[in-house]
Amino acid sequence: MDGMLVIISGPSGSGKGTVVKRLDPTLGYAVSISVTTRKPRVGEVNKRDYFFITEDEFVQMRSENALLEHFAYVGNYYGTPRFYVEEQINKGKIVVLEIEVTGALQVKEKFPEAVLVFLMPPTLTELQRRLVNRATEDAVTIEARLKRALEEIPLISQYDYLVINDDISVAVENVNAIVAAERLRPHRNKKVVEDFTDSQVKMDYIKLTL
């Protein structure tokens, strides 16, 4: 069966990371690996945690349209390399990309066959509770994140699926159902259809065996 790219996206605090960690690799999931120009931290392994590249290499990849999306963060560049996604898809893998909303829509533009999943917190109150519980951000940042979430919600109409992350197990089950269904798309099963319909041969076969 053909592989595919699944994008798990949604507002900060929607639980993207948690959902992605819970996807069972035995079902064929492979997490996308980003390129970055920042130096590896202790314990980080090239080609496992990131593809560590130089700024020149990054600039070249970007100019060659070899990145599905990219951004800068505290002086370093990050991006999603197309080659890795395509390599894994060709192996039949379901490549999972966890990414914020703007990046997700960028990827969909460059890779239209990607399946876009919007992960949504059940309520604004719950989103606020989660952001407060992280205890890593002050009230001003949290307020900004909540407002941003409200701005991102209308973009759901550009997504393929909406998964509400209330109960994490249900959310993971829903992502699995989406992937199971998307694997059944006709355009992902051209080989199956071709094998069935090698028509002239089959017509002769019918005549011979009846």
Add this chain to the structure above:
Amino acid sequence: MDGMLVIISGPSGSGKGTVVKRLDPTLGYAVSISVTTRKPRVGEVNKRDYFFITEDEFVQMRSENALLEHFAYVGNYYGTPRFYVEEQINKGKIVVLEIEVTGALQVKEKFPEAVLVFLMPPTLTELQRRLVNRATEDAVTIEARLKRALEEIPLISQYDYLVINDDISVAVENVNAIVAAERLRPHRNKKVVEDFTDSQVKMDYIKLTL
């Protein structure tokens, strides 16, 4: 959650009827009920097995575009009434319509939000075996059915999903996954999104509670 229309279609002998019988009604499935101008047989109940109608009523429904598809068979008319499908969808039901390929494509044209599932036998040999095992048709009819199946296979590209019916339990599971995924479509969850984003109210709420 919003209901929907799911069409289970495919060649004669693909196992449409068996799959539909195995769909669990506790999951919200409701089988579509046809209109017919033929007389009820012993044991058949109006509004359960069919909507039994007169020929005048049929002609009127057809002219009012009240039928999603229709056909004649040994002097009687049959059709899928739009009102029943819509009534069940409004109740949140997953209306299942088991129908051959031409009819399925007719329905999709009149009811584009329908989800079209093509049920395919695993191989031509297996399809032949099933048709022969039915023991209701002669070799000429079986040959015609097999040829027809080969003509129908390329129409898969007009379908939303392709389910191979090799193991019936797997086929049923796949239909369930398709339905689970399709329920997560943004356009079937407009209420959920609206509830989240009643924006000005929410903005004020953020300011008040932080």
